[in-house]
Amino acid sequence: MPALRGPTTYDNEPPRNPLLKVNAKVPFNAETPRSALIDAYVTSVDMFYKRNHGPIPVLDDSDRYFVTVGGLVQRHLAISMDDIRMLPKYTIVATLQCAGNRRTAMSKKRTVKGVGWDIGALGNAVWGGARLSDVLKLAKVPEYTAVTEAGGRHVEFTSVDVCKEENGGPYKASIPLLQATSPEADVLIAYEMNGKVLSRDHGYPLRVVVPGTIGARSVKWLDKIEVNANECQGFFMQKDYKMFPPTVDWDNIKWPSRRPLMDFPVNCAICSLEDVSSAEWGKKVIIRGYAFSGGGRGIERVDVSVDGGKTWVEARRYQKEGVPYVSDTEDCDKWAWVLFELQTEIHPPTDIIVKAVDSAANVQPEKVETIWNLRGVLNNSWHVVHVNNAAKKISSNL
Known part of the structure; x- marks a missing residue:
């Protein structure tokens, strides 16, 4: 068992970078400032967004820490850190994103419920550890298995932390067994x-990383792995992180009518423009930002307009500097964001707009009103930056 269960008070929180944009202090939720998002392809640990639902657990990786593997499997296990480290180590570059990223734009149209994220509730990191499929093999669950002999179809992850939404219980989530047992996932x-080594804020000593999927499924401070017949019945799978049409409100919502969110949709945002001085107007400026899509789908192109959508120009895409970005090549990090850049002139007043298209030809919707939902999740409408000549400032319709 873990050396210490999740605390119920906030007396032992880890130190945080003061440059983070704090959206809630208790529990601590903070995002990366816009300009810092594009400082580097890989986001530094201290500037990576923090999404929490309770106090940060205090654990160690000594002999007292074990992750149990059970449920509808042939072999039940208690795995130590040494056991995990003995498995083949893999590293992936993957973007994690909160499902509420860019929620503020929805809240400007109609009230939504949730943390008021700007465009920085995401980050790109190099993750190292054992594949879940290799861990499940130890429990006699073969690769590429959709259902176990005992009827298991989902893999549930349980954390050590304490969440008010779970009535003081731990955070939990699940993914389909086929995804869990596929090495390609x-x-x-x-x-x-x-x-x-993972920091406390990011799940020390062990966490799950489910690339291409909303961050809510990448459970931190891992305690249990269970193979079950049904998907997780916890709050964050059944009564949160679901997307409803604009007609649904808190009076007529029916939670069982929608599936839990998994893959995130194609999205992009401008990070380089917040304030533009008058000296830059009419001269060349560099428009930079990020683009990504879920499920391992690459970015086919990023379109930029500096005249409110009348004309469009394709931006240069890259991941590693100096290497042209082409999805589905050995140089491509398929789970990671793509950075884009365009040098152009702007002439206020105008709207600067960006929209991305992924490798499956999915296109971002134009207006946030068409995808508004009461939880303010998965806002992937066009990202618009308003250049106001009179105010000589940049404001954003995120």
Whole structure:
């Protein structure tokens, strides 16, 4: 068992970078400032967004820490850190994103419920650990298994933390068994982030990383792995992180009518423009930002308009500097964001707009009103930056 269960008070929180944009102090939720998002392809650990539902657990990776593997499997296990480290180590570059990223734009149209995220509730990191499929093999669950002999179809992850939404119980979530047992899905039981031991804020000593899927499924501070017949019945699978049409409100909502969110849709945002001085207007400026899509789908192109959508120009895409980005090549990090850049002139007043298209030809919707939902999740409408000549400032319709 873990050396210490999740605390119920906030007396032992880890230190945080003061440059983070704090959206809630208790529990602590903070995002990366816009300009810092594009400082580097890999987001530093201290500037990576923090999404929490309770106090940060205090655990160690000594002999007292075990992750149990059970449920509808042939062999039940208690796995130590040494056991995990003995499995083949894999590293993946993957973007994690809160489902509420860019929620503020929805709240400007109509009230939504949730943390008021700008465009920085995401980050790109190098994750290291064992593949979940290798862990499940130890429990006699073969690769590429959709259902076990005992009827297991879903893999549930349980954390150590304490959440008010779970009535003081731990955070939990699940993914389909086929995804969990497929090596190509790259689901990790991670113990490293950017080549270093996980920090407390990011799940030390073990966390799940489910690439291409909303961050809510990448459970931190891992305690249990269970193979079950049904998907997780916890709050964050059944009564949160679901997307409803604009007609649904809190009076007529029916939670069982919608599936839990999994893959995130194609999205992009401008990070380089917040304030533009008058000296830059009419001269060349560099428009930079990120683009990504879920499920391992690459970014086919990023379109930029500096005249409110009348004309469009394709931006340059890259991941590693100096290497042209082409999805589905050995140089492509398929789970990671793509950075884009365009040098152009702007002439206020105008709207600067970006929209992305992924490798499956999925296109971002134009207006946030068409995808508004009461939880403010998965806002992937066009990202618009308003250039106001009179105010000589940049404001954003995120």
